[in-house]
Amino acid sequence: MEDVAPSTTRRGLLAGGGVAAVSSLAGCFDRLWSQAETPGPDQISMSIKAVPADDDPIAATIASRLRENYSDAGIDASHEPVAKAELYRDVLLEGEYDVFVARHPGYDDPDDLYGLLHSRFVGEQGWQNPFRFTELAADNHLETQREATEDDRPAELVELLDHLLQSVPFTAVAHPYRITGARESFEVPSPPRDALGYVELCAHAANGPRDGPLEVGVFGEGLTERLNPLAVDRNRIEGLLDLLYDPLARRIDGSYVPWLAESAEWDEGGGLRARITLREGLEWHDGEPIDADDVAFTFELIEDTSLGEVEGGIPAPRFRGQQTLVESTDVVDSRTIELYFVNTTRAVAARALTIPLFPEHIWAERSELLTDRQTVAVTDDNENPVGSGLFAFADASTDEEVVLEPFDAHALRGTSDRPSVLEGFSRFEGIRFQVAPNSGAMRDLLIDGDIDVTASEIPPGSVEEIRDASDVSTTMETTDAFYMVGFNSQHAELGNPNFRRVCARLIDRQHVVSEIFEGFATQAKGTPSLVGIHDDAWEYDDDEFADPDPDILSFPGTDGSVDTSQSQPLFQDIGYNYDGGQLLK
Amino acid sequence: MALIDVLLELTLVVVTMLVTATLVIVGPRNAVTALREFRWRLETCLLSFAALAVVLLLRWSTQDVVQRLERNVLRNNITSYLFEFDRALFGTDPVVVLQSFQTDVLTSFFVFIYIYGYAFLLLFPFVAYFALDEMEELSMLVLAFTANYAIGLLFYTLFIAFGPRNVDPLLFEGLLYEAFPQSRTLTNEINQNTNVFPSLHTSLAMTVFFLAWVTREKYPVWVPVSGFLAISVSLSTMYLGIHWFADVVAGTLLALVSVYIGVNYTIDGIVASARRFFGARFESPNTDKE
Known part of the structure; x- marks a missing residue:
């Protein structure tokens, strides 16, 4: 018995162990299977x-x-x-x-x-x-x-x-807050981030007059690469394209002031429409006349940059919110165009007039397709932008600067019948943007007296240093x-x-x-x-x-x-x- | 300060350091002899320099294409992995720990090391090895540098990564550009802020140090000097918030690989075997025809 007992115990043990092992393995497999079949929730x-x-x-x-x-x-x-x-x-x-x-x-x-x-x-x-x-x-x-x-x-x-x-x-x-650094003697009525900011800066009695350009400091990578107002996938100088491309009207202090348009007559009976009359003698920067066809073309281009080439169209990546307010256009004569709006009010509809105008003679051929869903209009570098603004593009041959020259043929230059923001404009010969590699280098340009004013955002950490420097000052204001x-x-x-x-x-x-x-x-x-x-x-x-x-x-x-x-x-x-x-x- | 001023200052400081080191480590007599016999020395390693020049030229001329390929086509952004790697390894951010020792003196020291010390460290071996009786060491150095740049360029094309200072400037301070913003005009000419992994500063500095060890019998004093500088350069890249610890590790590994290539291969050998390889390929169909 004594001899047998341990052997049976061993056998029993083995058997028991075997069963236990198999069953536990089976349990394990079951779990594995069920986990594989219905995986538990993952972390978000x-x-x-x-x-x-x-x-x-x-x-x-x-x-x-x-x-x-x-x-x-x-x-x-x-x-x-x-x-x-x-x-x-x-x-x-x-x-x-x-x-x-x-x-x-x-x-x-x-x-x-x-x-x-x-x-x-x-x-x-x-x-x-x-x-x-x-x-x-x-x-x-x-x-x-x-x-x-x-x-x-x-x-x-x-x-x-x-x-x-x-x-x-x-x-x-x-x-x-928008923080702008400027020369001590300079007045910055509003920070230069859009065309109006630059206009006010160039018109203020405290600034200039000077035979040279207004010197503006900016910083960033690839700022001069693509000067295309329709492109969104590029770093850019805020306000630069707004200076080059004028709209029909600009929003100044909450109301819409006719800009390239001379007047807008609104008619609310039977659907909202506006009869826009362009100023006389408008010209693109290349000397071609601006006419009502260019206005109609601009709305057409934004709605479909392929200009009907592609079924369903390829809308522009910008200005669609404004453009969709306009249902159709009707060119009356070279200076007059009727805009028919969707069901909306005048206050909202006027936003459509703030879209920059595009010259048909340059952009019409950019409706060409690059890929299935991309046209040249959206991807073109637009190296020599031809716009209608108060300033024309002169040079961006290096990565370090962009030079704008005054556009003397502009309808709002050399006339007294113009929006009041333009009073005293301009006390400078153009604008020169100096591109610094980073914000610290832009700050140094200001402190060294190489620029009149900064246009890129100054990081909060730099404000103190600029305030401590001599001959420069900062202005600060709340923003939208x-x-x-x-x-x-x-x-x-x-x-x-x-x-x-x-x-x-x-x-x-x-x-x-x-x-x-x-x-x-x-x-x-x-x-x-x-x-x-x-x-x-x-x-x-x-x-x-x-x-x-x-x-x-x-x-x-x-x-x-x-x-x-x-x-x-x-x-x-x-x-x-x-x-x-x-x-x- | 414009680019030209920054360059002028850099040249002045580094030349002074080079002259001093040459007098102390190489000795005036050896230097003069080497200059007198410069012709054969140059001829001997002409091919190596040509290879380095080709790689540098390639790097410079393809900058736009490479950037486009890197950012628009390959688009492998690994920044968050580098961040996680550092944290997982130490349980905290090594860059933050280093920066916690921040003082004005330390910052000035590391800025000096990062710019001037680094330039000196890279240039001095050329002078030192040029003054030796054989050009073996100089060829090694040039080939190791060539390998560094070539492999580094490949990595920069494959991976986009931003350094600590670009991820969170409050957590990791960008000390270099705060202390010395003009240096950006300099570094911008050579590099982009997405070229972080691996750290070429570390790999080139470590390459010099490893080679100093290999040639310790010729210049025993250079070993501790280059070691101190190389480790300082590696630390400076992290202290200044430019690189992750992971970049420094990868840079050190790249240095080991480059030195291995430099020591075990020669440009002549590589060219000859390449010629054999291509020769065999291009000639075989001809022989078939005949």
């Missing part, structure tokens, strides 16, 4: 794109903070710096992004939101709905504010903004521009408005303003500013927002850092789960 991942600090230290830092906060909230977040031109290509042309951070120049009118968000633009490139955002309710609001009478429009806009606050296709973080965080609605999770809304909360706007902007910005706080309209610029006080002091986008944490005990419930409330701190799909 998102990449955040923004320009590198060389291009914009603010955008880069916001993106970096966003990455940190998303990681803390359990998202597998990565931050991908991409050069400005490539960021625009990824976001505006190809829709290849999850989240991006960028500086938006700001709206002229709330109707800019139509181009930015309407689902009819979802298949188009450029600043037309880069979020791939499609919502019937939003479309409705965008359309009704266009159609509403002047009295009804404020209420419609309030409804639109209330809706966007819930739906957050993008969110604004802050409105930066804003930093936005954009969400790709075609991302698996970001397609969900509830998810977007929580993501839009995960940036501490107050902390961003105090730490990243060093106080040189206004925090997005009220409903208008969270959608990109400066709270102070909101003119319609009569109508109340649903939530006048919205904390719907308040930050779940303190001092810029997410508190997971606050952020996790936010995601759980909208149906998401956590596993070991990871947010699951």
Whole structure:
């Protein structure tokens, strides 16, 4: 017995062990099979794109903070710096992004939101709905504010903004101050970022007069590469193309002032239309006359840069929001054109007059196709831009400078019958942009007295140094521009408005303003500013927002850092789960 | 300061350093002898220099094409991986740790090392090896530099990466361009801010150091001097917020590979074997016909 017992025990053990092993293996296989067949939820991942600090230290830092906060909230977040031109290509042309951070120049009118968000633009490139955002309710609001009478429009806009606050296709973080450095003796009535800013600078009695050009400092990569007003995938000097290409009318202090147009007669009976008369003796920079055909051509070109060559058309990546206000055009004679508008009001329709005019004799042949969905018009470098502005392009033979010369044949030069901003214009012989490699080098150009004024944004960190330097001064003012965080609605999770809304909360706007902007910005706080309209610029006080002091986008944490005990419930409330701190799909 | 002023200052400082080092390490007598017999020395390594010139010319002339290929076609942005690599390795950001020791003196030191020390470190071996009795070491150096540039160029085309200072200027300070913004006019001529992985500053500096070790019998003093400079250059790239730790590691590996190539191969050998290879290819159909 004693001999046998251990052997049976061994055998029993072996058998038992074998069974156990097989069954546990079977269990293991079962688990493996079921895991392979129905994989568990993965962690949500998102990449955040923004320009590198060389291009914009603010955008880069916001993106970096966003990455940190998303990681803390359990998202597998990565931050991908991409050069400005490539960021625009990824976001505006190809829709290849999850989240991006960028500086938006700001709206002229709330109707800019139509181009930015309407689902009819979802298949188009450029600043037309880069979020791939499609919502019937939003479309409705965008359309009704266009159609509403002047009295009804404020209420419609309030409804639109209330809706966007819930739906957050993008969110604004802050409105930066515009900081301009200038020679001590210089007056900067408004910062030189658009044509009017330059006009005022060149006209001010304190500046010049000088036989030479106004010397302007800018910085950045590839600024002189593509001087094409239709292109969006390039870094550019703000305001340069606005100086070269004039529109029919310019918006000055909220009202539309005829520019290349001499007059606009509006007729509201039976559909809105406007009869535009051009100024006499208008010329392009190459000496060709500007006529009503060029105006009609401009609207045609923006609607379809292939000029009918391609079925369905290839719309321009810019100005579509304004152009879609015009239903059709009718050239009456060489100086007169009738514009027929869609169902809208005069206040909104006038925006169509601010599109820069394109010379037909140059752009007509650019309707040629480059690839299936690209025309030459959009991709051409436009090396010698022929426009109609007060300044003509003279030279950009090196990467370091762009020279504009006065265009003496311009209808608004040498006449007294002209908009009042032009009084005293111009006390300089043209404009010369000096391109510095980075913001520090631009600052040195100013301090060394090589430039009169800076036109690229001065980072907050440099302000002190400029103020301390002798013979230079800084001016500062609030702007319509804003930093936005954009969400790709075609991302698996970001397609969900509830998810977007929580993501839009995960940036501490107050902390961003105090730490990243060093106080040189206004925090997005009220409903208008969270959608990109400066709270102070909101003119319609009569109508109340649903939530006048919205904390719907308040930050779940303190001092810029997410508190997971606050952020996790936010995601759980909208149906998401956590596993070991990871947010699951 | 314009580009020309920056260049002038650089030349002045580096030439002074070179002359001093030549007098101390090479010795005036050897230097004079070498200058007197410059003809055969140059002739001996002409081919190596030609190869280096070709690679540099290629790099310079294809800058636009390469940038377009890199950014518009290949589009491999690896910045976030470099960031994660550094964090995973140390549990914190090594660049931030280095920058936490920041003082004005240290910043000035590293800016000096990054620009002037680096230029000196790269140029002095040419003088030193030129003064030797044989040109073997000089050929090694030139071939190793050529390999550095050629492989570096390949990596820069394959990968887009931005350095720490470009990712988050509050977390990683861009000390170089803050302390010395004009240097950007200089570095812009040679490089773009997307050329980060690997660090060519590190790889070239380390190449000089490794070769100093290989030739330690000829110039024993040069080993510690080049070692100090090379390590300082590597540290400076991180301290100044230009490179990740991962770039420095990759740069050091690239230096090892380049030195291996420099020591074990010669340009004549490579040209001869290439000729044999292509010769065999092109001649075989001819022989068939005959």
